[in-house]
């Protein structure tokens with residue numbers, strides 16, 4: 249038989265089958281058809297050794313989009329783009345990048361622990377007449393997974409879990425991250441108002457560009473990774489999946505830069521919580537409840553935001569306040585001080601960190617920053633609440649090397665030795681070092697920048713020397729002052745006794 253004859257034979261068989269199927273669908277009463285179909289499936293099931301699982305796009309009465317469908321779509325976007333022949337492109341991250349997924353009625357093969365399985369993407373087009381150019385809402389999309397029945401346990405036990413987890417991770421990667429700031433509560437009343445406003449988070453800082461001792465940096469990265477992967481651990485010990493970081497150090501040492509690097513590293517959103525615009529603990533609670541999982545909540549300059557510095561109420565103060573609230577006369581005598589009630593308190597914040605969060609689910613990191621760690625109430629920063637205290641300090645030689653690579657793209661230079669010596673002798677923040685490394689004009693080359701930095705370091709060293717001399721002088725003067733006043737006292741007493749003696753005489 250020639251190839252042509254084979255094809256025409258196959259064509260006529262297919263046409264015959266399709267005709268038979270059309271007649272079957274058209275003329276058999278539906279209940280009879282269902283019976284026949286069920287028997288046919290059963291009969292096929294005896295000889296057909298494969299199992300199929302379907303994952304529809306929408307489920308439930310309210311036809312909500314199924315989480316598993318999205319996760320599978322994301323999972324397949326990684327493998328499908330390499331294997332499928334027909335792909336669909338979708339833009340993500342505000343049109344900054346494209347994600348490819350397999351088109352309808354395509355099939356790809358996947359492999360898991362040596363087992364082969366097949367994914368197909370299916371579309372059943374609605375039979376209802378529609379006049380729209382857009383896809384009908386009655387169209388049904390679903391993924392179908394096919395595998396050999398001997399692998400049932402592996403697939404239903406581990407493979408599907410693996411697909412869902414991977415899919416969610418891909419979704420997190422593709423997500424456009426946001427930087428939120430809280431709106432003043434006076435604006436919350438509006439029916440469309442939200443408690444947080446956001447912009448796209450596009451801070452370029454990473455741990456690579458962060459100037460810090462490499463070992464310390466590695467430690468922080470490991471800590472973050474460990475936290476991110478510890479969902480089961482936190483569930484097992486019955487604690488909320490959260491971690492607190494306290495970043496402290498002088499201004500310009502990179503506290504904000506560190507937060508941006510953390511967010512980029514973990515792929516988290518950032519909520520910048522401005523506490524001074526939060527009226528009271530109830531508002532604080534509402535704000536924090538509205539934060540999403542996979543986020544870093546930042547309270548900058550905690551010592552300035554609130555009176556959180558050790559002035560927690562004593563039992564007596566609390567009792568007085570309770571009595572005051574209960575007794576209108578007392579309240580009037582006190583002058584109806586409303587401001588006391590309209591404040592976020594340390595205990596409110598601590599309660600939230602400790603308690604409420606447990607109910608929120610999803611991982612969250614809370615970061616406090618301060619320039620004056622010694623001012624903070626120990627209760628606020630005790631381990632368990634603030635799990636890790638990170639000191640952001642003045643620029644060391646290792647930090648300088650990161651900055652010079654970032655700003656001038658230089659790995660080594662003969663002037664590095666002088667910079668190293670000066671950095672050991674004087675204190676300069678990474679922000680100031682960075683400022684000096686930035687070329688001020690087009691014709692300023694790397695050498696000129698390094699010379700500028702050396703000059704600035706020498707000046708800083710000289711200023712520090714003068715300042716410490718002045719301080720020494722002030723100390724010495726202060727130490728001499730009591731001695732001098734003690735002397736005059738002695739002299740006065742002596743004079744007095746001389747006068748008394750002469751009076752006696």
Ligand SMILES: Nc1ncnc2c1ncn2[C@@H]1O[C@H](COP(=O)(O)OP(=O)(O)OP(=O)(O)O)[C@@H](O)[C@H]1O
Nearest residue numbers: 457458459498499500501502503504505678679682
């Ligand atoms: N450790 C660092 N690594 C890289 N860049 C840094 C570092 N520290 C400071 N910088 C640079 O200095 C600028 C100011 O730093 P940043 O705002 O992070 O400091 P900060 O400690 O948060 O200061 P403040 O306490 O005033 O908020 C940043 O834009 C960054 O370019």
